[in-house]
Amino acid sequence: MGCYCSKFTSCCFISEHNGPVNEAKNAENEEKGEISDLPSFREFSVEQLRIATSGFAFENIVSEHGEKAPNVVYKGKMDNQRRIAVKRFNRSAWPDARQFMEEAKAVGQLRNHRMANLIGCCCEGDERLLVAEFMPHETLAKHLFHWEAQPMKWAMRLRVALYIAEALEYCTSKGRALYHDLNAYRIVFDYDCNPRLSCFGLMKNSRDGKSYSTNLAFTPPEYLRTGRVTPESVFYSFGTLLLDLLSGKHIPPSHALDLIKDRNLQMLTDSCLEGQFSTDGGTELVRLASRCLQYEPRERPNPKSLVAALIPLQKETEVPSHTLMGIPHGEEVLSLSALGEACLRMDLTAIHEIIEKLGYKDDEGVTTELSFQMWTNQMQDTLNSKKKGDAAFRHKDFRVAIECYTQFIDVGTMMSPTVFGRRSLSHLMNDMPEEALNDAVQAQVISPVWHIASYLQASALFALGRENEAQIALKEGSILEEKRTTNS
Known part of the structure; x- marks a missing residue:
């Protein structure tokens, strides 16, 4: 989301009466991966967001945009210097203002360190906007498909898979199991270069829930039959994401399944990863991907089992994400x-x-x-x-x-x-x-x-x-x- 993260000072948003009860609650939240130092979800005015984004200036666009992606994401900065990401929907995306507000408020209740969280929205006239944490280090698509300095390391790819599975597990536990159009552009990197799942995919773009927008070659089979996505559809998309991480390319699932069936894993694996991972690790990721890509939705794994399968695969767990990514950290980032x-x-x-x-x-x-x-x-x-x-x-x-x-x-x-x-x-x-x-x-x-x-x-x-x-x-x-x- 485009990029915006939050390193907010806790004194602005936590009660002055911080006793043992609050400390215990915060510790419990951290164990669950919930974030306690984010501001409460709020409504913004169009004028506030116009000022924050310099009039929705072209140079502040941080997302892919054009005819195929009419909903544009801008970076911005609020009066208190908090950086934000603002998604401005196409005017026809949300004709029902009440439904938009209900959806935004529901998504805005989620708070997790594996997500780029929603912190506000705007619903004025025909305008429909979402406001989220800014993530400064761009999307997985950028680092995986369009890298310049170095290809993404195997250990980092495994970390992406685990963290996104954990984000989906959290969303499911909070009753938001439907995630629309999960792909490499929906995964963004925070100030520490940790991967996070964009909250924007939790918002469906229309009244009937028909929000799938990827190439049909990558769409869950049930969507082609019914025109709708289900919680199981999300894990089909997660399977395509695992293929992306393994291959460094966007391979149609049908082609990938043929390669898996013929045990032609060398054709499936990114040549840039040579020498970085064991055959066992690669085989296990392929196995997980093929489980997610099962034709019958009921045969696909749930998020809890995915997390359990991905944890043992993690490599270099003590190495910070920014080191694995080769990106300067913290104050070093201009x-x-x-x-x-x-x-x-x-x-x-x-x-x-x-x-x-x-x-x-x-x-x-x-x-x-x-x-x-x-x-x-x-x-x-x-x-x-x-x-x-x-x-x-x-x-x-x-x-x-x-x-x-x-x-x-x-x-x-x-x-x-x-x-x-x-x-x-x-x-x-x-x-x-x-x-x-x-x-x-x-x-x-x-x-x-x-x-x-x-x-x-x-x-x-x-x-x-x-x-x-x-x-x-x-x-x-x-x-x-x-x-x-x-x-x-």
């Missing part, structure tokens, strides 16, 4: 702006959106210089090159943008950091990271305190695989941006 986060995840489209919205506001002093020199024919040609470059940049024709900005730069009479910045991003868009790095460095030479130059350097360094240098540039950009915000 608090990044939308632009900083876009650079960190190499989301060039989001970077382009932000730079385009900014325009040339950061060209301090350049505008005056331009106005003085417009009277010469040569300068007019130069300005035309820049205008053509801007138009090409706006329309994402980055090759033409490079050509036009190069003509402007080569004249050499005016030094514009933003032109170098735009050409830097254009180079990145054309898979030219060395050229992008050179331009970003030149932009910072012209304007040493321009934070975007540092961020673009970070993006180019990430593209070049120079991870440590990229992190340093990212931190410098964050510091410069914070100073700029403080002074403005």
